[in-house]
Amino acid sequence: MSALLPTYQRHDIELIEGSGSFVTDTKGQSYLDFTMGIAVCNTGHRHPFVQQRVTEQLGKLWHTSNLFISSKQERVAELLTKDSHLSHVFFCNSGTEANEGAFKLIRKWTQKTEILTFSQSFHGRTFAMMGATGQEKIKDGFGSMVPDFKHLTFNDFESLDMISEQTAAVWLEVIQGEGGVIPAEHEWLQALMEQTKKYDVKVVVDEVQTGIGRTGSRYAFEQTPLKPDIITVAKGLGSGFPVGALITTAEAATVFTPGTHGSTFGGNPLAMTAAEATLELLLPDEQMQQVQNKGKYLMAQLSELPGTMVREVRGRGLMIGIECHQAVAPLIQALQQTGLLVVSAGPNVIRLLPSLFVTESELDLAIEKIKSVCQQEVMM
């Protein structure tokens, strides 16, 4: 019997080694990994540049606390905010924590409590973030939630009429990840931005899954009309090392002052080393252009999947969802047997989250496996 609380339904595979786009299990079976730890290892597994930097840091200093200045934090903050209207960063250890920080900042900044989030959204599993999340199954059995989160319909223009003087913030993902890889429409985001400006309402963009190059730009909002007051990142920031960040404007520095918020581990030297190396690798324009090109190639190939099985292929950059007419759990298992790891996003969507350094031949290999599993399923 396992001594672990059964909070996850796990596949019967133990992965023990990884390199680039591939992982190997305890039986020596190799898999092409298109999950990347759910959008975490954006540089692939154990990228040699990140590994070298973290190994060097391991030999110097692991942890200090935030009672001392940190040029490493300053450097990562600079990379996260360069050429942006966002200028100030708070470091923490996960996406949920970054979102909790954003929630506190919004409350203190606006002195209002109404926060508008969206149906199918996912923002984490603490009490405030369960409240923010627009999925009932996440809250089920936990009693009363933190009040004043209201969920609007995603991509629905009429819903935006709910934004008013009472609203502290509108909080959204540019592409809903856990909700099914659902991109926000450009015109709707434009209308959302206009409405928030009209009533002086803050905009929070949860970039925990979409950020750090995943969609072909540093942040997904950079390809949209949004001008957020706060964004949150985590997952891809440390190439697998746990790290999160809340990124905001200079105005917030008058709200979050010494003693208002904190984290023991947040911004620790190992995490900052991993983040610095990750950002140096991913952020150059040529790299982001390649993510866009590879994403377009993958989408074009996947559009050839049989319409009897696939309802829609959608996404941006290397965050792609294949919505099927049927439940995808058996397909995910069949793909595992061919040596391809993918993850679901809701019951009917297969989510592809390869390394941002995935090669064209690795993309072709994945496409071939997906096509063959779909063909087999159609013939059954």
Ligand SMILES: Cc1ncc(COP(=O)(O)O)c(C=O)c1O
């Ligand atoms: C959009 C979004 N926000 C928040 C989270 C929570 O992040 P974490 O699991 O690092 O706390 C996730 C995790 O999947 C996410 O996709």
